[in-house]
Amino acid sequence: MARHDTVTVNETLISQFGVVLDQLRETIEGIPADEWVRGDSGRHTPVRQAVHIIGGFEAYAKRSAGGHFRWGDRWGYKVGAFRAAIPVEELPDQPAVIEYLEQVRTQVDRWLGGIPVDRLCRPRHVASGRFHSYLGRILYLLRHGVLHLGYLNEELRRRGIAYTEFR
Template sequence: MGKNVVAAEVYAQFRRAFSMLRGSIEAFGEEEWRGGDIDFLIPCRQAYHAIESVEYYLSEYPGEFKWGHRFDGDWEGMPAGELPTQEEVLDYLDEMQATVDAWLKGLGDEGLLAPQKGFPWTGKTPLGRALYVLRHGQHHLAEMNTELRRRGIDRPDWQ
């Protein structure tokens, strides 16, 4: 095994999680994407929040993070018709995947296991924060997949 085994494994798990999120986003038709009978569970809201949270948790200064900056509105509060398109959310996902990739490669195993200053509720190390972000994203992915099932739409395969 190489010297950055932990970072490589975390990297692989993020890749799989992002791939599954992409599959869920793409599974919804355009008419389903911004709609639903439960406002909180509108697929776009869940995807937007999951991806924006990645940006937040990888930010250097969390106190200065501006929620809603990407699409000029809060994922919970925006009117459904003003929520971003699937293409816009997929572009955001691609950017955050690149951000995570660079973050993990920059830290390596040593950095992942070092003490962290911010985000104390996520753990004592950047590894704890990475695992927290994965868990948070999987939570919202599960909500999206439940909506796919409820709507009779095929869900992406587990990875």
């Protein structure tokens, strides 16, 4: 029987989150600068959608005292209120958002790499009541990122702008 290298659960999770973050980065880099802050509504502005995805990854990959998710401060605003709060002229440019993405990627990799496999499915109390295990929280976060990347790509497709294909 041939011997195969094994991949850990943690490495697999890091890899799958990496695919989503790679696709998001490619999408951000491909958006024309004049389309970056334009949208029919605040929700469909590429910059706001991108920051929402990254901010979700940031919040769910760390915890505050009391078990509540913490939304980071960026550009003088709470990321959780980012989609509505920041006036268009104050929105960050693409290089700033890519820098944020890479900072959060490091944080997510560290978080996913540090969860003991035997704790992934162990029942645990979570303040929101939404997740009953680390694995539930991880899978929710991955689904959330893919969903919003899909929203962003659909908006770009609607405008005739190149977008990344699902992989």
